[in-house]
Amino acid sequence: MFKRNSKFMRDVEVLSSPAFANRETNPYNSLIYDHMIKGKANVVDYSDVRLLAKRCDIVHIHWPEYFFFFTDPNTFRMIWKSLFRIFCLYLSMIKGTKVFWTVHNLSPHEKRRPRVEKFIVSLMIRRVNSFIVLNRDSHRKICEIYPSLKKKPVSFIPICHFRTVYWTPFDKADAKATYGIKPEITVLGYFGRIRPYKNVSAMIRAFQEIDDPNVRLLISGECSDSSLKREISALATEDSRIRLWLEDLSAHQLANVVTACDVAVLPFKAILNSASAFLSLSLNRPLLLPDTEAFRELAGEVGDDWVHLYHGELTASDLRSVISWSRQESVMSELGLEQFHPQQIADTTLAAYKAELYRV
Numbered sequence: 001m002f003k004r005n006s007k008f009m010r011d012v013e014v015l016s017s018p019a020f021a022n023r024e025t026n027p028y029n030s031l032i033y034d035h036m037i038k039g040k041a042n043v044v045d046y047s048d049v050r051l052l053a054k055r056c057d058i059v060h061i062h063w064p065e066y067f068f069f070f071t072d073p074n075t076f077r078m079i080w081k082s083l084f085r086i087f088c089l090y091l092s093m094i095k096g097t098k099v100f101w102t103v104h105n106l107s108p109h110e111k112r113r114p115r116v117e118k119f120i121v122s123l124m125i126r127r128v129n130s131f132i133v134l135n136r137d138s139h140r141k142i143c144e145i146y147p148s149l150k151k152k153p154v155s156f157i158p159i160c161h162f163r164t165v166y167w168t169p170f171d172k173a174d175a176k177a178t179y180g181i182k183p184e185i186t187v188l189g190y191f192g193r194i195r196p197y198k199n200v201s202a203m204i205r206a207f208q209e210i211d212d213p214n215v216r217l218l219i220s221g222e223c224s225d226s227s228l229k230r231e232i233s234a235l236a237t238e239d240s241r242i243r244l245w246l247e248d249l250s251a252h253q254l255a256n257v258v259t260a261c262d263v264a265v266l267p268f269k270a271i272l273n274s275a276s277a278f279l280s281l282s283l284n285r286p287l288l289l290p291d292t293e294a295f296r297e298l299a300g301e302v303g304d305d306w307v308h309l310y311h312g313e314l315t316a317s318d319l320r321s322v323i324s325w326s327r328q329e330s331v332m333s334e335l336g337l338e339q340f341h342p343q344q345i346a347d348t349t350l351a352a353y354k355a356e357l358y359r360v
Contacts, residue, residue, distance in 0.1 A: 010040075012353050016060040017067045018044035027165045027251075028275055029062065035346035040060050041353070043360070048088045056092065056235070058353050060100040062129075065108035073111060082120045089127045098356045101125070102132040102157075103142045103271055107131055109197050115157045124151060130356045137293035141272070153359070155352040159275055160345040161337040162282040167257040175260035179218065179243055186215045186323050189285075191254060192276040194223035194232065194246065196343050199267040203240065204235045204316055206267075209316035213241075220245040220257045260281045262326040267314040271337030280308060284335050288322045290314075306335055 018032065020043075023030040044050065046059065046067070061067050068085060072078040074091040091101060101124070108117060125146050130153040133139040139156070143149045168175060173183040181187060185211065188207070194200050200219060207217045219236070223229040223246045236242040249257065264280040265288045272294060280287050281302060289295045291309040308318035308325070310318040338344070 009054055012057050012350065012357070013055050014041055014043040014353070015046040015050055015056050015062060016043055016058075017062060019043050019045045021045045025248075026275065027162065028159065031160055031162070031165065031245065031342040032346045032349060033196075035343045036350050038343075039347055039350050041350055051092055051097070056095065056097045057357055058098055058100060059092065060102070061124065062102050063104060064101075064117065064124060065117070068117075068120050068124070070108055070112060070117050070120075071101060071110075075116070078113075079116065079120075086120070086123050086127070088325060089124070093127075098129040098353075099124075100130055100132060100353070100356070101128045102134075103272075104134070105137050106138075106141055106145060107189055109195055122146065130155065130352065133292045134158050135297050136296060138272050153356065154334065155354070157279045157345060157348050158340055159273060160342040161340040162275075162279050163337070164342065166251050166258070166279060166281075166282060168252060168255040168259050170256060170259055172259060175256050178256060179216075179260060179337045181216055181217045181260065186326055187218060187261050188215065188263055188265050188288075188305075188319065188323070189218040189250075189257060190221070190265055190267075191219075191257050191279070192221045192266075194219075194221045194225075194228065196225065196228060197269045197271070199269045199314065201231055201235060203265060203267040203277050204232065204239075205312050206316045206319055207242070208235075208239050210319055210323075212320075212323070213313070215241065217242045218245075218257055218260060220247075220254070221242070221247055222246065222248045254279075255283060258285055261285050263288055263308075263322050265314075265319070265322075277307075278340070281337065284332060286326070286332070288318065301339075302335060302337075305329070305332070 016029065017031050018029050020030045036043055051059065068082040069078045106279055108115045125148060132155045133147060139154060176183055176187060190200060190203060229246055258280055264285050266274060268290055277287055277289060286306050286308065288308045288310060291311045295307060295309060299309065308322050
């Protein structure tokens with residue numbers, strides 16, 4: 001049941017964690033909220049002081065591991081700060097504040113204290129009024145872990161494209177030339193932060209089994225795990241066809257890496273959603289991805305030519321297959337991503353906020 005109230009004819013006041021604080025490292029949030037501001041919403045980054053001292057209609061949590069300080073090495077401090085934040089969320093019920101959660105992952109990729117973390121997230125979920133999933137596979141899986149979510153309103157809102165953020169003046173041949181690669185060379189590329197679950201080492205090993213002098217592998221992205229960084233660097237030195245940049249790249253540099261690729265390879269071991277996949281599609285680069293329900297759903301939306309799937313572990317045969325396909329494929333036209341435009345995603349998210357505020 002919904003009840004329209006003049007209170008909500010004004011702009012919706014939103015505290016998001018994060019909203020704009022991660023603009024440089026992950027523009028997903030800021031893209032949505034920049035467009036949402038045009039649609040009668042005031043959006044700022046979350047803080048406990050803002051929540052308790054000012055009017056707030058919506059608190060939107062994106063990654064609980066950061067909202068609840070799971071990365072803090074001091075367990076006692078992490079628990080105390082997390083419980084205080086839970087208390088703030090519950091206290092805000094007095095003001096009628098609604099809490100949203102976008103499910104980006106089933107759990108943190110780096111599990112430091114899994115039982116404690118799951119307990120804290122379960123406390124958060126009790127306070128959540130409505131949640132957002134990026135695809136139907138996410139909904140099924142998160143409800144298996146937290147069954148109480150089945151009773152809560154859910155919105156299916158995908159990731160937006162990144163065409164307004166990532167761009168390059170170069171075409172593919174020019175982009176390849178910036179790395180000293182000839183236009184006729186086939187380039188496979190990985191980009192994004194490098195973590196153990198992203199399986200970059202296995203991708204390098206599979207690539208090294210390919211005996212083809214006319215193929216290159218570009219790997220770019222920051223790697224904070226020192227042992228993994230050493231392993232990847234050592235593997236790359238064994239093959240002169242591999243180009244490695246283990247550092248943060250600017251938006252322009254990252255766009256140039258993607259543009260230089262014939263196919264982007266994202267060999268994740270366990271993944272629910274991927275902004276990197278949408279970045280590749282935003283720059284009209286086809287993908288090789290693990291065969292999961294979420295990525296099958298993505299392939300159904302954009303087409304099999306844009307999303308190629310492999311089964312089980314990534315093998316040299318999978319890479320050879322996509323290399324052969326890319327060499328036979330004529331120049332692909334721009335991929336239509338209108339349904340993923342940031343304005344569309346912002347409008348749908350704002351509509352979900354208003355639906356919850358009107359709900360009585």
